[in-house]
Amino acid sequence: MHQQPTRQSAADDNYPPGAGRRPFPQTGAGITPSEAVGVPKPPSSWDEPSNPPAVDGRNRAPAPPVRRPWRPATAPPPGASSHTSQPTPRPAPDLPPTHTALICVALPGLAISGEQGQLAGQGLDGFYRGGRRLLSRCQVRIAGREPLAVQARMTGADRVRFVGTLRASPGAGPDPDVVVERTRTADGTERIALHNATPRPLRLPVEVALGTDLADLGSIASGRVGPEIPASVHDSGLRWSSADGSAWVTAHPPPADALASAGLLRWELELPPGGTAAVELWVRPDGAGPLRAAGQAATSPLAPARAAGDDPRVAALVEVAVDDLQALLLRDPAHPSDTYLAAGAPWRCGMAPAEALAAARMALPLGTRLAAGTMRTLARTQLPGPGPQAGLIPGPRRDAGALLPPACTGTEATLLFPVLLAEARRWGLSEQETRELLPAAERCLTWLRTVIGDGTYLPDPQPGGPVRCETQAHAHRAAVLGADLLDAYGRPGATELRQWAQAVRNAFRRDFWVEDRGGGRPAAALVPGGRPVPHLGATAVHLLDTGLLGAGRLAPGLLDKVQTEQLARLLGSPAMDAGWGLRGLGTKEAGHNPFGHRTGAVRVQETAIAVAGLAAAGYEKEASGLLRGLLEAAEHFGHRLPEMFAGEQRSAGSAPLPHPAACRPAATAAASAVLVLTALAGIRPDAPARTVTLRPMQSAPLGGISLTGLRVAGAPFAVRVSRLGLAMVEEAADGLQLGV
Numbered sequence: 119m120h121q122q123p124t125r126q127s128a129a130d131d132n133y134p135p136g137a138g139r140r141p142f143p144q145t146g147a148g149i150t151p152s153e154a155v156g157v158p159k160p161p162s163s164w165d166e167p168s169n170p171p172a173v174d175g176r177n178r179a180p181a182p183p184v185r186r187p188w189r190p191a192t193a194p195p196p197g198a199s200s201h202t203s204q205p206t207p208r209p210a211p212d213l214p215p216t217h218t219a220l221i222c223v224a225l226p227g228l229a230i231s232g233e234q235g236q237l238a239g240q241g242l243d244g245f246y247r248g249g250r251r252l253l254s255r256c257q258v259r260i261a262g263r264e265p266l267a268v269q270a271r272m273t274g275a276d277r278v279r280f281v282g283t284l285r286a287s288p289g290a291g292p293d294p295d296v297v298v299e300r301t302r303t304a305d306g307t308e309r310i311a312l313h314n315a316t317p318r319p320l321r322l323p324v325e326v327a328l329g330t331d332l333a334d335l336g337s338i339a340s341g342r343v344g345p346e347i348p349a350s351v352h353d354s355g356l357r358w359s360s361a362d363g364s365a366w367v368t369a370h371p372p373p374a375d376a377l378a379s380a381g382l383l384r385w386e387l388e389l390p391p392g393g394t395a396a397v398e399l400w401v402r403p404d405g406a407g408p409l410r411a412a413g414q415a416a417t418s419p420l421a422p423a424r425a426a427g428d429d430p431r432v433a434a435l436v437e438v439a440v441d442d443l444q445a446l447l448l449r450d451p452a453h454p455s456d457t458y459l460a461a462g463a464p465w466r467c468g469m470a471p472a473e474a475l476a477a478a479r480m481a482l483p484l485g486t487r488l489a490a491g492t493m494r495t496l497a498r499t500q501l502p503g504p505g506p507q508a509g510l511i512p513g514p515r516r517d518a519g520a521l522l523p524p525a526c527t528g529t530e531a532t533l534l535f536p537v538l539l540a541e542a543r544r545w546g547l548s549e550q551e552t553r554e555l556l557p558a559a560e561r562c563l564t565w566l567r568t569v570i571g572d573g574t575y576l577p578d579p580q581p582g583g584p585v586r587c588e589t590q591a592h593a594h595r596a597a598v599l600g601a602d603l604l605d606a607y608g609r610p611g612a613t614e615l616r617q618w619a620q621a622v623r624n625a626f627r628r629d630f631w632v633e634d635r636g637g638g639r640p641a642a643a644l645v646p647g648g649r650p651v652p653h654l655g656a657t658a659v660h661l662l663d664t665g666l667l668g669a670g671r672l673a674p675g676l677l678d679k680v681q682t683e684q685l686a687r688l689l690g691s692p693a694m695d696a697g698w699g700l701r702g703l704g705t706k707e708a709g710h711n712p713f714g715h716r717t718g719a720v721r722v723q724e725t726a727i728a729v730a731g732l733a734a735a736g737y738e739k740e741a742s743g744l745l746r747g748l749l750e751a752a753e754h755f756g757h758r759l760p761e762m763f764a765g766e767q768r769s770a771g772s773a774p775l776p777h778p779a780a781c782r783p784a785a786t787a788a789a790s791a792v793l794v795l796t797a798l799a800g801i802r803p804d805a806p807a808r809t810v811t812l813r814p815m816q817s818a819p820l821g822g823i824s825l826t827g828l829r830v831a832g833a834p835f836a837v838r839v840s841r842l843g844l845a846m847v848e849e850a851a852d853g854l855q856l857g858v
Contacts, residue, residue, distance in 0.1 A: 213339055214241040216464060217760075217776035223445035223463045223783060224276040224304035224411035230464060233270045235280030235300050239329055239346070242338060242464060245306050245401040247409070249467060251338065252365035253401045255329035255346070255381070258300070258310055261286055261322055265298040272756065275438070275445035275783065276304040276411070286320060296320070296389075304445070305409040306401035314389035324385045324397065328367055330358050335464060349381045356381060357404065364404035369397060412457050413444030419457050419487030420444055421829045425795060428821030428841065431749055431757070432795060436825075438757040439791035442783035443481060447488075453498075456491035459789075462761055462781025471496055471513040471531035473786055476723065479538045480789035483796045485829040486547040489538055490555070496535065497558035506568055509561035511535060518586075519702075519716040520709045521653055522643055525586065526579050533592040535562045540599040541666050543606075546805040546831040556607060563600045563611060566593060570618065574625045575644075584643035584651065590626060591660040591676060594619055598673040599665045606806070619674075626676045637684045640677070654688060654704040655716075656724040661685065662731025670802035670811025670857050672734055686732055690740030697768025698751040699725035700744060705767075712765040712775075719762045719777055722748070726790030730797035733815050742819035745794055749820070752791070759787040795825060799839050804857065805831040810850065811857035816843035830854065 219242055222229040228246035237243040239255035246252065258265065265282030273279050279301050283294030297313040314320050329346040337343055349356040354372035358365050373383040387395040402408075412418070420443055425436040443459065448468070450456040459477045461470035475496070478489040501510045513527035536559040543552050570576055575585045576593040597619040601612035630641045632652045640658050641650030662685070664673040677685060688694060693704040696712075699720035703710050712718045725748050732741035751774045752759050761784035764775035798820065800813030810830055818841050826836040826849070833851030840846075847856060 215778040222304040227304040275441040311396040413447035423827040427823035434757040439788040442788040458492040459785040462784035472527040475534040477785035477789040480793040489542040509565035533596040536600040588657040659728040686737035701765035723786040809857040812845040814845040
């Protein structure tokens with residue numbers, strides 16, 4: 119008998135369990151589903167069957183969907199009075215904030231700290247492995263006092279450096295004479311170094327108080343963390359154990375004293391004049407060895423790309439982005455050679471299919487190996503046939519805001535799969551790997567044709583639900599690029615896909631365009647009866663993302679030229695452009711909330727897609743404005759962009775407001791940096807034809823820029839764009855020709 123998969127809630131999969139929301143079941147360093155911590159499942163109008171990758175790589179049979187009629191959020195149920203009293207829903211518990219946390223990532227390891235450096239056992243503080251907190255408290259006292267924190271700085275995706283000072287000598291005046299440096303890494307290592315700044319030797323007692331609750335991230339998110347677990351002395355450190363797991367800390371040099379009852383390790387350190395003494399702690403699950411992060415291996419699938427130019431921020435943006443992508447890599451447990459990106463830390467440290475495919479697609483300039491590993495991993499989760507859902511790649515549902523019911527990320531992932539395969543082939547995916555993945559792409563395209571049937575649009579899985587604008591954009595792109603892929607390998611079905619794509623283009627330009635005095639806009643969706651939902655949101659940017667065909671050509675889009683020009687104007691307007699990026703919902707729309715993750719916050723991925731799409735369509739003014747705003751925002755975030763931040767309007771001297779629950783780092787945000795700079799250079803490869811076409815932004819909004827360490831056709835690729843908007847290839851594969 120097949121095991122039934124876990125159902126997904128109707129809530130946004132950006133949020134962790136414990137907030138009334140449930141992520142895609144994790145295959146790597148994941149967090150516990152909300153049922154495990156007793157959080158009730160929120161009501162949903164439709165549940166898409168989920169088929170997460172099992173640890174042994176086998177598929178699981180889907181549970182039958184629960185279907186209920188959908189009604190717009192503003193309409194009361196039939197027969198209900200607007201004065202009918204309803205029970206007040208219990209508010210979701212507040213999540214521990216992430217916006218002030220320093221998050222070190224080398225999955226499946228995490229180290230999360232506050233700016234003071236001391237792990238106080240509060241909020242998210244701690245060392246984690248595989249979603250479980252191994253150590254929640256690590257407090258240092260020197261000569262009976264805590265050092266004064268003076269600086270906290272990330273020095274890489276996986277490490278943070280804290281500097282504190284101490285006045286250890288009596289009568290020393292206001293100047294500190296001991297500098298305390300703590301280096302904390304995601305692999306579970308902490309180094310505490312004391313530097314003597316005086317001309318005389320010092321003998322200093324050092325105490326480190328340790329403790330843990332061995333809680334999982336789901337429990338932390340829901341506020342259901344238990345008390346600290348009693349410690350026992352273990353070799354040169356301490357050990358904790360419970361029914362949920364165990365952890366131990368070892369120290370070098372061994373402490374002079376270890377008190378299990380207080381969780382305390384003590385040393386007497388001798389510091390010569392101007393000298394340094396250090397203590398190192400290693401935090402591990404009981405019986406486990408050192409962390410082996412996928413991104414730190416020599417076999418990482420990502421090329422070490424670098425950027426330089428007139429604007430020095432582009433170098434930092436690319437460096438941090440590549441570092442974060444490396445840190446978020448995970449291996450398929452059953453197929454260790456296949457790597458993919460976790461969605462983001464700390465809440466989504468496992469597979470989220472749509473985000474993993476989208477990030478791999480944006481990261482294609484760093485090589486095709488990540489795309490191949492991601493597609494192989496997800497191909498093993500496709501629902502088997504027969505049946506109308508055969509070929510679907512399951513995924514959780516995502517909140518679409520107050521005006522529409524939740525969207526299905528499984529639909530998005532299924533449509534992204536053939537697009538990623540087609541474009542990865544253009545960037546240089548080998549013929550052998552392409553042929554191996556082609557059957558899975560064909561199953562995705564067969565699912566698309568089956569669901570559409572004799573209709574024009576790809577319907578929402580919700581019976582009687584809306585026909586979404588962005589879903590048609592994803593489906594149209596999949597059909598056009600999928601047909602191109604099928605033709606390249608002599609497979610049937612391309613003609614039918616192209617015919618449907620042409621039909622939906624003709625219908626979309628008529629049915630989805632809402633005329634108004636401002637020049638019109640694309641509808642967000644059509645509800646039953648064909649009535650448009652006219653609110654303007656960032657999901658419209660997917661209409662500009664048409665996909666890459668051969669010879670540097672972009673696929674046709676759903677909008678005509680006049681409609682595309684109007685959409686570009688709208689995206690560049692103050693209602694949509696916050697000055698830092700693109701708002702999820704325009705300021706003039708009902709329900710706008712600058713912190714709403716789908717109703718007004720700036721989502722980095724959608725902003726990057728807008729920059730690339732606008733630049734490709736020739737609307738460089740609007741693309742340049744969004745690009746410069748995003749670069750300004752990145753600088754305020756230390757060049758590590760979160761997945762989203764508040765859509766407050768930028769003003770002189772202001773800074774972007776962080777979203778307290780956003781993942782940072784996030785795979786799509788990091789990959790977005792690669793996308794926007796690749797779009798700036800206009801790189802369009804066609805590896806099967808051994809050509810690469812360059813269509814740089816002629817306005818050169820960031821001045822001169824050079825990109826090195828990219829990969830096209832399996833070889834290093836470098837390009838330089840001058841201040842005049844002229845592009846020149848500086849390194850490329852042998853035999854690769856510049857297209858026209």
